[in-house]
Amino acid sequence: MIKKGDDIGRLIVECVKDQGDDVRDSDVIVVAQKIVSKSEGRVVDLKDVVPSFFAREVARRTRRNARHVEVILRETSRIVRMQKSHIITQTRHGFICANAGVDRSNVSGRSHVVLLPEDPDESATAIRTSIFQLSKRDVAVIVSDTFGRPWRLGYVNVAIGVAGMNPLKDYRGTKDLFDRTLTVTMIAVADELASAAELVMNKADGTPVAIIRGYSHPGGNGSAKDLIRPQELDMFS
Amino acid sequence: MIKKGDDIGRLIVECVKDQGDDVRDSDVIVVAQKIVSKSEGRVVDLKDVVPSFFAREVARRTRRNARHVEVILRETSRIVRMQKSHIITQTRHGFICANAGVDRSNVSGRSHVVLLPEDPDESATAIRTSIFQLSKRDVAVIVSDTFGRPWRLGYVNVAIGVAGMNPLKDYRGTKDLFDRTLTVTMIAVADELASAAELVMNKADGTPVAIIRGYSHPGGNGSAKDLIRPQELDMFS
Numbered sequence: 001m002i003k004k005g006d007d008i009g010r011l012i013v014e015c016v017k018d019q020g021d022d023v024r025d026s027d028v029i030v031v032a033q034k035i036v037s038k039s040e041g042r043v044v045d046l047k048d049v050v051p052s053f054f055a056r057e058v059a060r061r062t063r064r065n066a067r068h069v070e071v072i073l074r075e076t077s078r079i080v081r082m083q084k085s086h087i088i089t090q091t092r093h094g095f096i097c098a099n100a101g102v103d104r105s106n107v108s109g110r111s112h113v114v115l116l117p118e119d120p121d122e123s124a125t126a127i128r129t130s131i132f133q134l135s136k137r138d139v140a141v142i143v144s145d146t147f148g149r150p151w152r153l154g155y156v157n158v159a160i161g162v163a164g165m166n167p168l169k170d171y172r173g174t175k176d177l178f179d180r181t182l183t184v185t186m187i188a189v190a191d192e193l194a195s196a197a198e199l200v201m202n203k204a205d206g207t208p209v210a211i212i213r214g215y216s217h218p219g220g221n222g223s224a225k226d227l228i229r230p231q232e233l234d235m236f237s
Numbered sequence: 238m239i240k241k242g243d244d245i246g247r248l249i250v251e252c253v254k255d256q257g258d259d260v261r262d263s264d265v266i267v268v269a270q271k272i273v274s275k276s277e278g279r280v281v282d283l284k285d286v287v288p289s290f291f292a293r294e295v296a297r298r299t300r301r302n303a304r305h306v307e308v309i310l311r312e313t314s315r316i317v318r319m320q321k322s323h324i325i326t327q328t329r330h331g332f333i334c335a336n337a338g339v340d341r342s343n344v345s346g347r348s349h350v351v352l353l354p355e356d357p358d359e360s361a362t363a364i365r366t367s368i369f370q371l372s373k374r375d376v377a378v379i380v381s382d383t384f385g386r387p388w389r390l391g392y393v394n395v396a397i398g399v400a401g402m403n404p405l406k407d408y409r410g411t412k413d414l415f416d417r418t419l420t421v422t423m424i425a426v427a428d429e430l431a432s433a434a435e436l437v438m439n440k441a442d443g444t445p446v447a448i449i450r451g452y453s454h455p456g457g458n459g460s461a462k463d464l465i466r467p468q469e470l471d472m473f474s
Contacts, residue, residue, distance in 0.1 A: 081472040083472050096387075146424065149386065150333075150387050150466070150471060150472070150473035150474065151333040151466050151473065152425060152464050152465065153405065153464055153465065153466045154423045154428065155423065155424055156424070156428050156429055156432070167391070169391075171440055187383065187391055187393070187435065188390065188392065189435075192393055192432035192435050195432040196429065196432060198429055199429050215436055215437075226390070227390055228388070228390065229390045234388060235320050235323065235387070236318070236473045237387065
């Protein structure tokens with residue numbers, strides 16, 4: 001049960017020790033957005049929210065709670081689609097997802113909602129730094145959240161914050177097995193790592209951290225913003 | 238180097254044995270679409286293709302090879318977007334991806350393209366059956382391909398064929414840590430497993446099969462078609 005001010009990096013180092021292990025160089029540590037947001041106090045009590053006229057209008061059209069919509073809009077830079085009760089927005093960080101990432105599950109108090117971290121890359125960096133200070137181990141950190149997708153059913157875990165690695169593996173210029181330049185040139189390995197981690201984190205199970213060991217990540221020090229497709233290259237927003 | 242008629246299931250069992258191991262019950266075996274397609278003879282020599290008037294028109298507008306476009310259109314049920322040189326279509330199976338999944342990389346012969354399997358679920362089932370017959374082990378099989386996504390840069394590996402498990406893990410009705418019904422209810426675990434596998438398969442490395450061991454998959458006997466969002470529930474097609 002994470003509360004505001006908790007040092008997630010320290011908790012990870014301690015929990016790993018409690019399991020008779022230690023974090024290692026090159027570990028990729030995937031941390032669920034929910035606990036990061038809680039540690040940063042990104043929780044809002046809807047009782048304290050006064051919805052704007054626009055929020056009330058959106059709430060009416062989507063048959064949603066106006067205070068909840070108000071919080072969503074505060075996190076929104078652009079409404080991408082509104083249909084039935086669905087509100088798909090671009091968040092202040094640039095991610096496109098439902099409800100600007102504002103979520104009601106796994107938070108105590110019926111009237112509370114959890115927002116995405118203000119800067120998930122910075123959150124990842126803070127966790128990475130804290131782990132380094134305590135263990136002298138150079139890990140990569142991914143802050144993850146589960147997003148829906150167009151065209152495909154089911155949510156998958158993706159990276160919304162990254163530190164200590166590049167989120168994209170770049171095959172540009174490499175040749176395929178028949179010495180022809182590859183057409184698929186960039187793999188979003190940070191998203192694939194987040195997805196791999198979800199398989200052991202399990203949404204409902206309260207396992208908010210997973211360590212991926214033995215994967216040779218691309219190194220570098222990228223940002224989850226590298227994963228955001230610029231609008232002018234996007235055919236679907 | 239896979240050729241038409243090769244028994245992928247048998248090759249997997251033999252390769253695992255060669256590595257001093259055996260397939261086990263509940264292993265999830267992820268197989269790259271490319272080798273499945275090759276084993277099924279889903280390779281077309283563009284020299285043999287006569288483009289239709291429509292294919293030539295699309296090729297002109299996208300500045301692409303008309304014979305390649307012709308093959309793409311033969312695999313297409315619906316063109317979702319065409320912009321610059323990009324052709325995003327819904328395939329005959331219902332997947333939405335670039336070029337109806339018709340790909341030129343990792344195939345011998347400059348004029349050859351590889352198509353998706355005719356029925357990737359059936360391909361997965363055939364591999365699963367072959368493995369069962371040779372080893373008596375009850376595995377799950379995922380046929381995977383790398384797809385681009387709207388909004389996010391980089392390709393990720395997803396499931397296009399599934400056998401021996403349900404591709405979605407259903408949390409409907411389950412409660413979160415605070416006894417509130419979860420809002421995110423379905424996780425596309427088959428896609429997450431495919432993504433996890435990509436991390437060791439590496440596009441260019443010629444590692445077309447990965448075995449995921451120790452994951453408790455949802456069981457059942459679903460289809461990758463369960464992952465296709467019906468068009469009436471989709472806001473982006």
